[in-house]
Every structure is written in structure tokens, then in C-alpha cells.
Amino acid sequence: MKINTINTKILMIIASAFIIMTLSIYLFASHYLKSMIDGYQESVYSEKIDTILDMLERKYEHLTETFLIDAYEEDFKQSFLEDFRSSYFTGNDQKVYPFILDSKGKCMIDAGMNGKSCPPKEKSFFAEVKNEKKGSFEYAFKGSAYWVIKRHFPQWDWYIGYIVPLSVKYTHFYSFRDILAMIMxxxxxxxxxxxxxxxxxFTKPIYQLTKASLALSSGNLDYPMKVNSSDETGILTQSFLSMRDAIRKTIRDLNEKNTILTQEIAERKRIAHALKDSEQRYRLLVENQNDLVIKFDTSCSCSVIR
Structure with a gap:
């Protein structure tokens, strides 16, 4: 298929439009699904953090009931952390851990977890955690991307939250996106x-017309063509056939007239040649005549020829 054919041009235009439309749908669907997952994950982890905050509220209420907050505060904190660790850290295959940071950014539940439950010890990370305008944010650490959601417990000035790897957060999204890409x-x-x-x-009649016009330009007036439709291409084909028939008739008439003219020219040449021969014979006859030749006209005037 040549690149400059109308068939190729139409296909390229349609293919470009279809690909652009498909990519637009794919990007829109991906963005919409990702937004839905963000909202769902936000809701799920917010509920989990609210549960932890409720536990802290109850623990703090028990502390206030002792009326010895300064004396027992550290014991209540450690008691809560032990209960928290036993409830929320189930095993080594766990991919998402909650974290608790104090007002200085110190990890409160690192004991025995080999650092799995502690966020990055970077000032920029803790600055994001302390930013009350952001309930969640994304953070890159050691070549991996994470999603962080957190809340503040003002009584002890703790920050409670979850660090979720984006690969975990968007597991279903990535699977759906790959399937969607394959389907599309x-x-x-x-x-x-x-x-x-x-x-x-659709373009077959146009292609046939093109071949017929090339054949016509080379002098072939008998190239076979059929009218297979009644739409615009069919009308165009019929008009082309009518034009070709008119050209064929014109050429046939011209050939006939040319034949007649050729015959007339040949006849005139024959007559001229016969007259020339007659004149030559007459001249020879007169020139070789020994007798006197006198010519009379209608008025009885005479003239001597020889």
C-alpha cells in the first residue's frame, strides 16, 4: 500500500483519531480509578487511625482518673505502647505498619521491630508530619515511594499514622491498569x-476510477468498469463511463471523417495526375503534328496553333 493513496490517508486519519481517543479514555479511566482508590484508602486508614486515637483517649481518661498524671503518665504510655504493639504488629510478612512519633520526631514503638514500624529519620519527613494542613502526603525514601497518613494526639503531643508503600496502596490499580491497557x-x-x-x-470505486483514468490517458478506452453502488461514487463512476463513451464516439467520428477526407484527397490526387497525363499527351500530340492546326471559337474567330 503506497503512502500517498487516499486509502492510506483515510486510514492514518482514522487511526490517529482512534488512538488519541483511546489514550484519552485510558488516561481518564486511570485518573478516575486512582482518585477512587485514593478516597477509599484515605477512608480506610483514617478509620484505623481513629480507632488508635480512641484507644489513646480511653487510656488518657484512665490516667486522668488517677489524679496523678505526672506520676503515672510514663507508665500509661508504656502500657499503651505494649498493648498497641501486640495488637497491630502481627508478623514479619506484614507490609504496612502504623507509627507513633513524639513531639521531637522520636519513634515510640521501635523496640523489637527492627525499625520496620519507624518512619525515615529525616527532618524533612518529620516536618511534613507536623504540618497540620496536610492529613496525608507522599514521600520518597531510598528509591521507594510511600503514602503517609497521620493524625495528632494533642494530650501527649504524639503523631499517629501509617506509612503505606505506593506499590501496596495501588496494587489493584496497577493490575486493573494493565488489564485495561491490554483490553484497549x-x-x-x-x-x-x-x-x-x-x-x-469504500475507496475501491475511487481506486478503480483512478486506474481507469490512467488507462484512458494511455489511450485504452476499453478498460472494464462496473457500477456497483448508487451513492456518490456510483454516480461518479457512471459519469466517467458516459464521458469515456462520448470520447470513444468522438474518436470514432473523427476516424470516419479522417477516412473520408483521406479518400477525397487520394481521389483529387488521382484526378490531378490524370489531368497532368492528358495535358502531357495533348502537348506531345501538338508538338509532333506536321499539319497546320487551326482553332475556331464560337464567334468563328480562328487562331493558328501550329
């Missing part, structure tokens, strides 16, 4: 194949 790719290929067949069938 297959759909695009099938759609372009069907469109190619339709365009080829």
Missing part, C-alpha cells in the same frame, strides 16, 4: 482492522 490495545487493533476493511471497500 486489543480493541484498538480489532477496530483498526475493521475500519481498514470498511475504508478499503
Amino acid at each position: 490495545a486489543v480493541t484498538t487493533v480489532l477496530a483498526l482492522f475493521i475500519v481498514s476493511l470498511l475504508v478499503t471497500n
Whole structure:
């Protein structure tokens, strides 16, 4: 298929439009699904943090009931952390851990967890945690990206939250996106194949007209053509056939007139040649005559020829 054919041009235009539309749908669907997952994850982890805050509230209420807050505060904190660790850290295969930081950014539940439950010890991270305008944020650490959601417990000035790897947060999104990309790719290929067949069938009369016009320009007036439709291409084909028939008739008439003219020219040449021969014979007859030749006209005037 040549690149400059109308069939190729139409296919390229349709393919470009279809690919742009497919990519737009894919990007929109991905963005919409990601937004839904963000909202869902925000809701799930907010509920988990609210549960932890409720535990802290009850523990703090028990502390206030002793009326000896300064004396027992550290004991209550340690008691809460032990209960918290036993409830929220289930095993080594756990991928998402909650964290608790104090007002200085110190990790409160690192004991026995090999640092798994502690966020990055970086000032920029703790600055984001302390930013009350942000309930959640994304953070990159050691080549990996994380999503962080947190709340503040003002009684002890603690920050409670979760650090979720983006690979975990968007596990279902990535799977759906890959499946969607595969489905849309297959759909695009099938759609372009069907469109190619339709365009080829649609442009076939135009292609035949092109070949017929090239044959006509080379002098072939008998190139076979058929009218297979009643639409604009069919009307165009019929008009082309009528034009070709008119040209054929004109050429036939011209050939007939040319034949007649050739015959007339040949006849005139024959007559001229006969007259020339007659004149020559007459001249020879007169020039070789020994007798006197006198010519009379209608008025009885005479003239001597020889």
C-alpha cells in the first residue's frame, strides 16, 4: 500500500483519531480509578487511625482518673505502647505498619521491630508530619515511594499514622491498569482492522476510477468498469463511463471523417495526375503534328496553333 493513496490517508486519519481517543479514555479511566482508590484508602486508614486515637483517649481518661498524671503518665504510655504493639504488629510478612512519633520526631514503638514500624529519620519527613494542613502526603525514601497518613494526639503531643508503600496502596490499580491497557490495545487493533476493511471497500470505486483514468490517458478506452453502488461514487463512476463513451464516439467520428477526407484527397490526387497525363499527351500530340492546326471559337474567330 503506497503512502500517498487516499486509502492510506483515510486510514492514518482514522487511526490517529482512534488512538488519541483511546489514550484519552485510558488516561481518564486511570485518573478516575486512582482518585477512587485514593478516597477509599484515605477512608480506610483514617478509620484505623481513629480507632488508635480512641484507644489513646480511653487510656488518657484512665490516667486522668488517677489524679496523678505526672506520676503515672510514663507508665500509661508504656502500657499503651505494649498493648498497641501486640495488637497491630502481627508478623514479619506484614507490609504496612502504623507509627507513633513524639513531639521531637522520636519513634515510640521501635523496640523489637527492627525499625520496620519507624518512619525515615529525616527532618524533612518529620516536618511534613507536623504540618497540620496536610492529613496525608507522599514521600520518597531510598528509591521507594510511600503514602503517609497521620493524625495528632494533642494530650501527649504524639503523631499517629501509617506509612503505606505506593506499590501496596495501588496494587489493584496497577493490575486493573494493565488489564485495561491490554483490553484497549486489543480493541484498538480489532477496530483498526475493521475500519481498514470498511475504508478499503469504500475507496475501491475511487481506486478503480483512478486506474481507469490512467488507462484512458494511455489511450485504452476499453478498460472494464462496473457500477456497483448508487451513492456518490456510483454516480461518479457512471459519469466517467458516459464521458469515456462520448470520447470513444468522438474518436470514432473523427476516424470516419479522417477516412473520408483521406479518400477525397487520394481521389483529387488521382484526378490531378490524370489531368497532368492528358495535358502531357495533348502537348506531345501538338508538338509532333506536321499539319497546320487551326482553332475556331464560337464567334468563328480562328487562331493558328501550329
